[in-house]
Amino acid sequence: MFVDYNPWDTGTRREGQSDLAALCALVGGVEADGIFLDTMDRGAAEFREGLDAVRLGVALEEHPVVHVDLEDARAYARWAGKRLPTEEEWQYAAQGPSARVYPWGSGMLPNRCNGGETGGTTPVRQFPEGRSPFGIWDLCGNVWEWTESERTDGRTRFCIVKGGSFYSAKGSGWYMDGGPRPNAFGAKFLMLWPGLDRCATVGFRCAADLSGTALNSLPESDALLIEPSRPVPGQDLPGPGAPHGAKCPAASSP
Numbered sequence: 001m002f003v004d005y006n007p008w009d010t011g012t013r014r015e016g017q018s019d020l021a022a023l024c025a026l027v028g029g030v031e032a033d034g035i036f037l038d039t040m041d042r043g044a045a046e047f048r049e050g051l052d053a054v055r056l057g058v059a060l061e062e063h064p065v066v067h068v069d070l071e072d073a074r075a076y077a078r079w080a081g082k083r084l085p086t087e088e089e090w091q092y093a094a095q096g097p098s099a100r101v102y103p104w105g106s107g108m109l110p111n112r113c114n115g116g117e118t119g120g121t122t123p124v125r126q127f128p129e130g131r132s133p134f135g136i137w138d139l140c141g142n143v144w145e146w147t148e149s150e151r152t153d154g155r156t157r158f159c160i161v162k163g164g165s166f167y168s169a170k171g172s173g174w175y176m177d178g179g180p181r182p183n184a185f186g187a188k189f190l191m192l193w194p195g196l197d198r199c200a201t202v203g204f205r206c207a208a209d210l211s212g213t214a215l216n217s218l219p220e221s222d223a224l225l226i227e228p229s230r231p232v233p234g235q236d237l238p239g240p241g242a243p244h245g246a247k248c249p250a251a252s253s254p
Helices: 019-026 044-055 070-079 087-095
Strands: 144-152 157-162 186-190
Touching: 070 144, 087 144, 087 157, 144 186
Parallel strands: none
Antiparallel strands: 144 157, 157 186
16 A cells, blocks of 8 residues: 655644654654555465575575574474474484494594584585484584473573584683584573574474374485384483483484
């Protein structure tokens, strides 16, 4: 809808002058041409289309989604018929039965993950040599990942995020440990409110319980954690550094 009006001058409010005109005069004089104004509020579908374009863009379609808080990730997982992995499930998927320090082995190696060399995120399938023993991609570096391990210590509410990210703050010992992190490392993400819980370095992946999940309903890109040689579900995770008495999951998928 086209809205036409006459420019107004600076000065004091005149008789019959609108509040808007007076306000513009007060802040220094604003000359405005006619405008086109939407005839109705933006619909949710239109907003979602624009939001997807702004957040992702064509060039970032294969990058991990970011700027999602814990509830955003949970909502998507429910929509997909899945859930978020727990901290323990995530770690087992990354380290495997042999308790690898990193998804690919015992030490940091080049071309295994996004450690910030490009200054931003990278496509989730960019580092095939960095896959876990189960063939799962991008579990180290690139972006931190939400887990379903939300807790409280009686003073603050927090969620464990895993994997590290491409970004590492420099210049002070007060900054949290950033960059790619070992499988056993978990960071406490303090939950404030959705406007502050979303950021450019945290994403997520989904999990699905083997029990009650139709295998043919899962996309081919999903990897189920099924391996006869792994520890019996409920055993302590092998190797040092297992956080919080971690237990092995029965089954899950990213």
